Amino acid sequence: MHLIEILLPLRDADGEAFPAEYYDDLAQHLTDKFGGVTSFLRAPAEGRWHGGGATQREDIAVMEVMARSFDREWWAALKNELTAKFRQEELIVRCQMVELL
Template sequence: MYLVQLLLPLNDNGGQRLSGALFQEVREELVARFGGLTAFSRAPVEGLCQDEARRAKDGERLVCEVMTGALDRARWDGYRHRLESAFRQREIMIRAQPTARR
Protein backbone atom coordinates (compact mmCIF):
# COMPACT_ATOMS: atom_id res chain seq x y z
CA MET A 1 0.00 0.00 0.00
CA TYR A 2 0.99 3.60 -0.56
CA LEU A 3 -0.03 6.80 1.19
CA VAL A 4 -0.19 9.52 -1.47
CA GLN A 5 -0.17 13.15 -0.32
CA LEU A 6 -1.13 16.11 -2.49
CA LEU A 7 0.04 19.52 -1.24
CA LEU A 8 -2.38 21.98 -2.82
CA PRO A 9 -1.76 25.74 -2.60
CA LEU A 10 -4.55 28.03 -1.43
CA ASN A 11 -3.32 30.85 -3.72
CA ASP A 12 -2.13 30.86 -7.30
CA ASN A 13 1.39 32.02 -8.27
CA GLY A 14 0.10 35.60 -8.51
CA GLY A 15 -1.17 35.53 -4.92
CA GLN A 16 -4.87 35.30 -5.85
CA ARG A 17 -7.01 33.07 -3.62
CA LEU A 18 -8.16 29.96 -5.49
CA SER A 19 -11.83 29.04 -5.76
CA GLY A 20 -13.29 26.61 -3.21
CA ALA A 21 -14.98 24.85 -6.13
CA LEU A 22 -11.53 23.84 -7.39
CA PHE A 23 -10.74 22.07 -4.12
CA GLN A 24 -14.19 20.45 -4.05
CA GLU A 25 -13.58 19.05 -7.53
CA VAL A 26 -10.28 17.53 -6.40
CA ARG A 27 -11.91 16.01 -3.31
CA GLU A 28 -14.75 14.50 -5.33
CA GLU A 29 -12.38 13.07 -7.93
CA LEU A 30 -10.12 11.48 -5.32
CA VAL A 31 -13.02 10.00 -3.34
CA ALA A 32 -14.54 8.55 -6.52
CA ARG A 33 -11.20 7.05 -7.57
CA PHE A 34 -9.89 5.79 -4.22
CA GLY A 35 -13.03 5.37 -2.11
CA GLY A 36 -12.03 7.97 0.46
CA LEU A 37 -9.68 10.77 1.38
CA THR A 38 -8.28 12.66 4.34
CA ALA A 39 -8.00 16.43 3.95
CA PHE A 40 -6.16 18.57 6.48
CA SER A 41 -8.20 21.71 5.94
CA ARG A 42 -8.82 23.23 9.38
CA ALA A 43 -5.35 24.67 9.78
CA PRO A 44 -3.57 24.93 6.44
CA VAL A 45 0.09 24.06 6.53
CA GLU A 46 2.63 26.66 5.56
CA GLY A 47 5.48 25.97 3.19
CA LEU A 48 8.60 27.86 2.24
CA CYS A 49 10.39 27.57 -1.08
CA GLN A 50 12.92 29.57 -3.03
CA ASP A 51 11.93 31.28 -6.26
CA GLU A 52 14.24 31.73 -9.23
CA ALA A 53 15.79 34.83 -7.63
CA ARG A 54 16.61 32.71 -4.54
CA ARG A 55 14.11 34.60 -2.37
CA ALA A 56 12.12 32.62 0.18
CA LYS A 57 8.40 32.59 -0.57
CA ASP A 58 5.79 31.12 1.71
CA GLY A 59 2.33 29.87 1.02
CA GLU A 60 -0.50 28.07 2.70
CA ARG A 61 -1.26 24.54 1.60
CA LEU A 62 -4.12 22.09 1.92
CA VAL A 63 -2.92 18.50 2.32
CA CYS A 64 -5.05 15.70 0.86
CA GLU A 65 -4.17 12.04 1.43
CA VAL A 66 -5.36 8.86 -0.23
CA MET A 67 -4.38 5.20 0.10
CA THR A 68 -3.73 3.07 -2.95
CA GLY A 69 -2.55 -0.49 -3.47
CA ALA A 70 -0.48 0.22 -6.55
CA LEU A 71 1.46 3.32 -7.52
CA ASP A 72 0.92 4.23 -11.17
CA ARG A 73 3.60 6.91 -11.58
CA ALA A 74 2.59 7.88 -15.11
CA ARG A 75 -1.00 8.44 -14.01
CA TRP A 76 0.08 10.54 -11.02
CA ASP A 77 2.42 12.58 -13.23
CA GLY A 78 -0.47 13.32 -15.60
CA TYR A 79 -2.73 14.25 -12.70
CA ARG A 80 -0.04 16.54 -11.26
CA HIS A 81 0.26 18.35 -14.61
CA ARG A 82 -3.53 18.81 -14.71
CA LEU A 83 -3.49 20.23 -11.17
CA GLU A 84 -0.61 22.58 -11.98
CA SER A 85 -2.66 24.00 -14.83
CA ALA A 86 -5.91 24.24 -12.85
CA PHE A 87 -4.20 25.79 -9.79
CA ARG A 88 -2.01 28.06 -11.94
CA GLN A 89 1.23 26.75 -10.41
CA ARG A 90 4.71 26.07 -11.72
CA GLU A 91 4.82 22.94 -9.56
CA ILE A 92 2.51 21.01 -7.26
CA MET A 93 4.03 18.45 -4.93
CA ILE A 94 2.59 14.94 -4.86
CA ARG A 95 4.51 12.48 -2.74
CA ALA A 96 4.01 8.79 -2.02
CA GLN A 97 5.34 6.58 0.70
CA PRO A 98 4.93 2.87 1.32
CA THR A 99 2.63 2.13 4.24
CA ALA A 100 0.71 -0.73 5.79
CA ARG A 101 -2.91 -0.82 6.80
CA ARG A 102 -3.25 -2.34 10.26
Protein backbone atom coordinates in the same frame (compact mmCIF):
# COMPACT_ATOMS: atom_id res chain seq x y z
CA MET B 1 -0.21 0.16 0.80
CA HIS B 2 0.72 3.54 -0.72
CA LEU B 3 0.03 6.94 0.81
CA ILE B 4 -0.16 9.62 -1.87
CA GLU B 5 -0.13 13.29 -0.84
CA ILE B 6 -0.90 16.31 -3.00
CA LEU B 7 0.31 19.72 -1.79
CA LEU B 8 -1.90 22.51 -3.16
CA PRO B 9 -1.58 26.29 -2.94
CA LEU B 10 -4.44 28.23 -1.40
CA ARG B 11 -3.72 31.44 -3.31
CA ASP B 12 -2.41 32.42 -6.71
CA ALA B 13 0.64 34.61 -7.34
CA ASP B 14 -1.49 37.74 -6.86
CA GLY B 15 -2.75 36.57 -3.46
CA GLU B 16 -6.25 35.70 -4.69
CA ALA B 17 -7.79 32.58 -3.16
CA PHE B 18 -8.52 29.73 -5.52
CA PRO B 19 -12.22 28.78 -5.74
CA ALA B 20 -13.39 26.23 -3.15
CA GLU B 21 -14.76 24.16 -6.04
CA TYR B 22 -11.18 23.35 -7.12
CA TYR B 23 -10.62 21.49 -3.86
CA ASP B 24 -14.14 20.04 -3.67
CA ASP B 25 -13.95 18.69 -7.22
CA LEU B 26 -10.55 17.11 -6.60
CA ALA B 27 -11.72 15.56 -3.32
CA GLN B 28 -14.76 14.06 -5.07
CA HIS B 29 -12.62 12.77 -7.95
CA LEU B 30 -10.21 11.08 -5.53
CA THR B 31 -13.07 9.66 -3.47
CA ASP B 32 -14.68 8.21 -6.58
CA LYS B 33 -11.40 6.65 -7.74
CA PHE B 34 -9.95 5.43 -4.42
CA GLY B 35 -12.96 5.17 -2.12
CA GLY B 36 -11.91 8.04 0.14
CA VAL B 37 -9.71 11.06 0.67
CA THR B 38 -8.39 13.03 3.62
CA SER B 39 -8.31 16.78 3.09
CA PHE B 40 -6.44 19.23 5.29
CA LEU B 41 -8.03 22.48 4.16
CA ARG B 42 -9.25 24.29 7.26
CA ALA B 43 -5.91 24.58 9.06
CA PRO B 44 -3.49 25.17 6.21
CA ALA B 45 0.08 24.05 6.37
CA GLU B 46 2.88 26.44 5.60
CA GLY B 47 5.43 25.77 2.88
CA ARG B 48 8.79 27.52 2.86
CA TRP B 49 11.61 27.38 0.36
CA HIS B 50 14.56 29.43 -0.82
CA GLY B 51 14.03 31.24 -4.06
CA GLY B 52 14.82 34.61 -5.59
CA GLY B 53 17.40 35.41 -2.93
CA ALA B 54 14.90 35.15 -0.06
CA THR B 55 12.84 32.62 1.80
CA GLN B 56 9.44 32.25 0.15
CA ARG B 57 6.32 31.33 2.15
CA GLU B 58 2.97 29.93 1.07
CA ASP B 59 -0.11 28.53 2.80
CA ILE B 60 -0.99 25.14 1.39
CA ALA B 61 -3.69 22.52 1.62
CA VAL B 62 -2.92 18.81 1.64
CA MET B 63 -5.01 16.00 0.21
CA GLU B 64 -4.07 12.39 0.69
CA VAL B 65 -5.33 9.00 -0.37
CA MET B 66 -4.32 5.45 0.36
CA ALA B 67 -4.12 2.97 -2.50
CA ARG B 68 -3.09 -0.66 -2.84
CA SER B 69 -1.09 0.12 -5.99
CA PHE B 70 0.55 3.19 -7.46
CA ASP B 71 -0.17 4.00 -11.10
CA ARG B 72 2.63 6.43 -11.91
CA GLU B 73 1.17 7.46 -15.29
CA TRP B 74 -2.26 8.24 -13.79
CA TRP B 75 -0.72 10.33 -11.01
CA ALA B 76 1.63 12.14 -13.43
CA ALA B 77 -1.35 13.09 -15.62
CA LEU B 78 -3.27 14.35 -12.56
CA LYS B 79 -0.23 16.33 -11.43
CA ASN B 80 0.06 17.97 -14.87
CA GLU B 81 -3.65 18.83 -14.81
CA LEU B 82 -3.44 20.35 -11.32
CA THR B 83 -0.22 22.23 -12.10
CA ALA B 84 -2.02 23.99 -14.95
CA LYS B 85 -5.27 24.53 -13.04
CA PHE B 86 -3.50 26.09 -10.04
CA ARG B 87 -1.08 27.99 -12.33
CA GLN B 88 2.04 26.60 -10.67
CA GLU B 89 5.57 26.15 -11.96
CA GLU B 90 5.83 23.03 -9.80
CA LEU B 91 3.32 21.09 -7.76
CA ILE B 92 4.26 18.37 -5.27
CA VAL B 93 2.66 14.94 -5.44
CA ARG B 94 4.49 12.42 -3.29
CA CYS B 95 4.03 8.74 -2.61
CA GLN B 96 5.35 6.58 0.17
CA MET B 97 4.87 3.01 1.23
CA VAL B 98 2.99 2.60 4.52
CA GLU B 99 2.15 -0.37 6.67
CA LEU B 100 -1.28 -0.49 8.24
CA LEU B 101 -1.49 -1.86 11.76
